[in-house]
Amino acid sequence: MEKHYLNRKLIILGLFVLIGFIFVIRLFYIQVVAEKYILSATNNVLRYITQYPGRGLIYDRKGKLLVFNEAAYDMMVIPMQVNAMDTAEFCRLLEIRIEDFRDRLNKAQRYSSLKPTVFESQINRENFGALQEKMFMFNGFFVQPRTLRKYTYPIAAHMLGYVGEANPSVIAGDPYYKSSDYIGISGIEKSYEKELRGRKGMKIRVVDVHNRDMGSFQKGQYDTISVAGKDLWSSIDADLQLLGEQLMQNKKGSIVAIEPSSGEVLCLVSSPAYDPNLLVGRIRNHNFSTLSEDSINIPLFNRALMATYPPGSTFKTANALVGLQEGVVTANTRYGCPGGFALGNGHVVGCHEHSGPLDLIESIQYSCNTYYCKLFKSILEKDGFYATDEDFNKWRNHILSFGLGKRLGLDLPSELSGNIPSSAYYDKYYGKNRWRSLTVISLAIGQGEILVTPVQLANMTAVIANRGYYIIPHVIKGLGKPNSVKSTYMQKHYCSVDPNYFDVVVEGMEQVVLGGTATNARLDSIPICAKTGTAQNPHGDNHSIFIAFAPKENPRIAISVIVENAGWGSSWAAPIASLMIEQYMNGVVKREELKERMMNGNLIRK
Amino acid sequence: MRREYGIFYRIDWVMVILYLVLVLFGWLNIYAAVYDELQPSIFAISQRYGKQLIWIGAALVIAIVTLAIDPKFFSQFAWLIYSGLILLLILVIFIGRDISGARSWLHIGSIAIQPAEFAKMATALVVAKYLSKIDLNLVKKKPWLKAAALIFFPALLILLQRDTGSALVFLAFLLVFYRFGMSGLVMLALLALPVIGILALLINKFILIGILFIGAVTYYILTLKKTRQLLIVLAVFAVSVGYVFSVDYAVNNILKPHQRQRINVLIGKTSDLQGAGYNVNQSLIAIGSGQILGKGYLHGTQTKYNFVPEQSTDFIFCTVGEEWGFLGSLVLIGLYISLFTRIVIIAERQRAKFSKVYGYSVAAILFTHFAINIGMTLGLMPVIGIPLPFLSYGGSSLWAFTILLFIFIRQDSYRYELV
């Protein structure tokens, strides 16, 4: 009585088919419908390894290496591969605390347990040496080579600038930059970032589950090679820059020297300065906050481009030129000086003892205030007492053509424009037609609302040295190869004063040194043309200002020196400028005693 | 008489060809799974594909030898073979070597074999022998309990070797029992257990009990409200409720955290891609990245670079999915279903009950391996390490499956003489 259960054969066959069908549906879902698996597969296997190019090197004008790269290492971690290890030893080698170790590992873990993350950046060569021998003990950690900036001399920090990791807003705005990439943050590093950075490369490697390298992806056909950054040749003379920084130590102020014929900046000293090596590598953050918190010396502040001062009597050279151009004076025009210039309202612009009456050359030589008040008044009243506005603007446009009152356009970031006040400004301040030449008479002697930066002052000096033109000052004269300056920095910008008028002013400036207000700037071998100045400082002692160029014919250097709170222009600024000229022209300073005295002077009150 | 045509004409070539195709396809995929550009020689013996090639050669010899043996031998010596394998299973518990947590390998000289693989074949023989006894009354329960003991004993010994996967495969015999008259309720209960168990962990216990209650009432009304049925329904309901609570209690109070984690990952309650869920996730990534047409032979990246664990053994299907894509997987699943169906059809045409039961056993064992293995790689089953028949790397499993199948082919070739 055996039953055959034949329907059960069909149930069993049905079960086989059902399971097969379920598998096919599942496969259809994961292989055809869902996209997440194909994406995960790519992430699993391919590692994109950035090839960081070396940043371009920077040389000085004589070919001395100023900035180079030193190998540094980023410690990377792949959290999933980290095993039990001697954490204490690891932390000791890395010079971090054990708590930091855990925090960082957790942070990396949160980012990705399979992808490499920077655990500690910019380990220098010394620390790496000790670490390297023991790396085998630390599974999941590996080292990625990077480079750090290194500076041969502890000079020119403001101009060279520094490099740091690109911040999130930069990364968001420029697809080139990725997290932990370096970018120039100030100075040349910033303005020439695109040239210096080169081009990153990308190697695509295939890795197995243990993150072991299994070779290049598709025989490397998708790899890109990194291209090293372009080297830069700076116009800076390292020796001159060094001397400038030494002379300015313990003083606030600035020295800017320009080669007039080319606009090349020979030195760009801002004091107090700092050693650029302080802002490199792991010590950068700490040192940066120390430097930025120094509110008394503000060492990160680049005075050469960003500090503005009234030019004082140095401005008389420009006013003399405008006066000659406008025909209100000639070389022979003489004005008497009764010890000052009366404004008619009881106030007097004072002058100092000198023989009189003076002609134009002597007015520069002795820096007579009365002469320039009269000259300036003549310029503004050339078309009658009431035509001030128009004549003022004419004067202003002449002054602007010296490169004052606007950004010059140096190849450095953060330049300020200074200020040459406009008639609109006075209209607003005093009311339309409510001001006269006597109202603004302080402009005659470079005081009042007028403000210039040290680099503008040096550039104005270069205009005089060139007898009528300037080339925009620049600090880089070679991109990728020496002497390949951008065309912007080859173009001559002519001043609105006719070249013929310059010789008389130059003559006056020579007399300043030979027998005028700055005989202490005199150099026997080199004819120096100069002008002293004093910037009134409502907050303390006046600033000592000096402009000069040398030699008189075919000048090779034009310089501006500002020493804050140093008083009379010839006291500090003139000898410092003289030493700088000696250094640049002769390659050596022979007046050791003077140099020592200037270097040791401390004008920063504690 | 048909005898004069000889064995060559009488064996079922469909099964043989399906077998050969699967074995060779398996070897191609093992080659792909361990493929190494640095060591390109396809016959390098030290590599797994080299070894597998030797084992395939040996398997073919074993197949031919099996076909040459007198078919009556297997029914006559079923008990002896079964006893021998039981002895080996006991032996392996004491002298076997631990390989990845399980003690299931027996080393004879340089050859290592896994008796558990062969125990399935021996159990199939003895189950066929027992169920084909003429005086057996299969309407009663007692013979089924005895038959269950025959499969329980080796399964227990294998469980003692900590080879849970292989032990689970013995559940395949329930399908055979079902075909030959065991109550369908047993199958239903076995199916209901995991379903209710999973639901107990996924949804609110009291909602689940409510659903069970509605089910019980419905069943009672449909069975014409017999008083005897009421008691049974009530008993089943009570047991179910107890089961729901005990599953919940066991998982949350008795299991260790990592075991609980594994269960939660499996039923989809949590995902843990680094721990318990890692293998399955990597397996899905490999298969999923194959898309419709696959990446092409030897072009798989996930399996080649070892993202998939056990890729030449238990997870060999990943290589198929990645390199041959949806279409290749479809073909492979089709081949398996064809083989199982063919075995069932051939089993049904047997005149001898021994051959018929044995044939169903072969189909059920192969199917169980197929369902658990591919179910696991597709994330539908828990990770249970058992091989995919004929495809996975490994000598023991290949030889055991070969013997299992070719005994049946041999029986079939002799079906007119066997009664």
Ligand SMILES: [Zn+2]
């Ligand atoms: Zn005077």
